[in-house]
Amino acid sequence: MTDLLDEVAKRRNIKALERAIKEHHGVLVGWLTKKLGCAADAADIAQDVYVRVYKFAAVETIDNPQALLFKTAANLAINELKRRGRVLRRQVDADDENMTDTVEALPSEAPTPEEAIGHKQDISAMVAAIGQLPEKARAAFVKNRFEDKTYSDIARELGVSESTVEKYMMDALKRLRARLMRKPQAAVLPLPRKARRGKS
Template sequence: MSEPLDSHDDAPGRARFVQVFVAQRARMERLVSRRVGCRATAADLVQELFLRFWRRPQVEVEALDTYLLRCAGNIAIDHLRSQGARERVNDSLLAPHQDSHASEPEAALEAGSDLRRIEAALRELPERTRQIFLLNRIHGRTYADIARAMGLSQSAVEKHMMRALEACKASIAAEPAVPRKPGNAPR
C-alpha cells in the first residue's frame, strides 16, 4: 500500500508522514553525518529534507521509510557537490589573475566542445527520454510532475533520466574528434 508524503486535504496522510519521518530521523541524521562529516550540518540537512517534503504536493511511495533514507543520502551528496562547487569558485577567485587569462581560451573551447557533444548525445536519445531530460533539467520539473504529465511511473521517469545522464557523461568522456584539414585525408 502506498503512503502519501503530503497532502493539505489529507490530515491522516500528513500525520503518517510526520510519524515515519520522526521514526527515521536519527537514522537519516547518522547517514548524512557519515557522508558530510558534521553532525550539525547533518541535522540541518535532515530538517531541510523535512521542509521539502512538507511543502511538496502529495507523492505516493511504497516504503516511505526507505524512500526517506534514500533522499537523506541524496541530500548529503547534493550538499557535498555544492560545497565542492563553492570551494572551486573561491579557489578561482583567489588564484592569480594572470594565470586565469592564459587558460581562458582553451577552457572556453573545451566547454564549447563538451556542449556540442552533449547536444549531439541528446539528439540521439529516444524522443521520450530526451523530453523527460529537458523537462527536468531545463524546465525544472520534478520527476513526480513529469510522471503525472506523461502518464508514467516515477520509476520510469528515473530510468529515462539515468539513460539521458549516462549518455551525456559518455559523450564528455569520449575523445573529441580531431578536425581534419581539407586535403589531409588519412593514409
C-alpha cells in the first residue's frame, strides 16, 4: 500500500522508538507508579504504551519518539484514572443544561460547520489559556478541575498549605477570566449552547 510507510522508514522508526523506550522505561514506570499508586498497573500501562507506539510507528513517521512516549503515557494514565473515576468527566454531565455534550460526541442536533469551527477554536483557546497560567496556578487548577483532587490532595502534592492552594486557584480563575472573558458582563467564549443552536 502506498500510504503505508516504506520499509526503511519503518525500520528507522522502530529503532528510534526502541532507543527511546530503553532510555525512558524507568521514567515512565516510575511516574505511572507515582500517579496510579500501583506498580503492577504501572507496568501494565507502560506495556500498553509500547504496544501503541509500535503500532503507530508502522503507519506514521515519528519525529520525536520521546514526546510520543510521554504523550501516550499521559493519555493512557488519564484513561486509567477515568476508569477509576478519578478524572472528572463534566463534559458529559447531562444535568448541566448550559453545557454541550463532549466534543467528540455532539448530540443529534449537530452544530453548524461554523459553530463547530468556532467550538474547536474555543477549546484550543481555553487549553492555551490554561497552559499559559503560571506554573503553580496551572498545576493546582488542572489537578482540581480535571483530576478531581481536593485542595488537601493538591496541598500534599505541591508541598504547600491548603489556603495557598486556594490562592493559586483564585489566581488561576482571575487570569482565565481576564483572558477568556473580555467584557466583564458576558462570556465571550462559552461553548455553543443548545439554545444557540436553535434548540427550543
